[in-house]
Amino acid sequence: MTDYVSMINDTLGKYIVKAYPEIIYEAMEYSLKAGGKRMRPRLMLHTAEGFGGSAQSVMPFACALEFIHTYSLIHDDLPCMDDDDLRRGVPTNHKVYGEAMALLAGDALLNSAYEIMAGECLGNCSQQTVSAMYEIAFSAGTGGMIGGQVVDIISEDKKIDESTLLYIHKNKTAAIITAAFAAGAILSGADSISVKRLKEAAGYFGTAFQIKDDILDVKSTTEILGKPVGSDAKNAKTTYVSMYGLEKAEKDFIELSEKSLAIIRHLALKTDSLENYMAELMKRIF
């Protein structure tokens, strides 16, 4: 399986071309470089590989998705949101650059994602490039990630029901993962039925991934996670674990993981790198 991490990191770096005023590029770069598994771009690249696409043509969209993911983390960490001091083991953006610059660095990363994608569409104006951009824009918006963040915020300090928790997981986490699968496939010429099946797999996978996060917050350590554990309980936050208990959370995690992998296997992709990477991400630590 090609290890795309260093390719992604190199390309992310190239998209930050420092100019006046340098401080904004530094703030953007700080959070882009602060660790991260590059899960979303890697999922997109492995999906593209599975449909015979080239990493070259997908990379700009993969980087744009990482820009969007990073902006969402910076804004999520702000004092008016989750008010977090640490992210991936290092101080959050506003702790280093101040709130105003962190706000603008988030805005800039979001906008830059579209500058990158629009630039790609300009160089290669096709239904595929435009469609990939549209999938990403939709998933990042109020019908996807932002919708999930909104419900997360308005649910704070409240007892929420199952459908609300599922909405948050599906939108705050799974939406961008869905875009990674869909864009990678579309850019590689996948037919619409395959894209539809992939989105279904991404929905299961994204939810499983969020459940794993909830489980780790109970069972892991700050050293392993690079962020404080037990923060959900401290913030009286409803999680999959607090709603269903650890046992059912672990059971559902396995079930959803296997459902998503079954769909991927059924698509009989050209390589098994996507399946392998998904399996690696869902490796159980319990």
Next chain:
Amino acid sequence: MTDYVSMINDTLGKYIVKAYPEIIYEAMEYSLKAGGKRMRPRLMLHTAEGFGGSAQSVMPFACALEFIHTYSLIHDDLPCMDDDDLRRGVPTNHKVYGEAMALLAGDALLNSAYEIMAGECLGNCSQQTVSAMYEIAFSAGTGGMIGGQVVDIISEDKKIDESTLLYIHKNKTAAIITAAFAAGAILSGADSISVKRLKEAAGYFGTAFQIKDDILDVKSTTEILGKPVGSDAKNAKTTYVSMYGLEKAEKDFIELSEKSLAIIRHLALKTDSLENYMAELMKRIF
């Protein structure tokens, strides 16, 4: 001259399709509807008219630009930025919806602008639509509006030099106005030389417009402006007036206005609605 304001307002409303979670759509709509002259979309529509384009095909991009302008106002008003309580005579977004929701409403408006434009590019995949989107994305980014906001923020409580002040004016205000002209022309099939000349005119016009704003902050009243006057002096902010004095500010405003109008006249557009609208916007109140 066709009055595009009600067309723009109707279309802006149609792009806010309320769904769960309703609060985010309400917060977006609140700031979109809170007055505003719709200057940027109107400039785009009049430019399109001048090149024989239809309002129909330009309207989605004109609305997207207004979404971007509105997001920038919401984020600018936040406590960590300018900390303003009033905008266009009504409470600012965070005063009504709280800081977290205002932050997300801004993010959502920015992202929705790209959802609208990507959707248009999908329905009509052409070099023109994609190029218009690219112009807007570039102008809204770190090489345009965000760059201007950054320098504005880091210049607070500091004595700044002429080139810094010009950078702020050119980027914070003129960049989005430039995108309005450029996108309107590109979508209507203008040749690249005309687009280049238009951008030059937009640069003069945008700077003149900002100088007028600085003049009004000294000479107007809160009732007329719908926002507190004298706020620049109160915040010890360097403006065109504080740097050059009122007399030179007024002289330069007239000179830049006339330079921009001269370029527009020289382009010999199909209608004079753009020229008339620009003249109306630059009507002197002194």
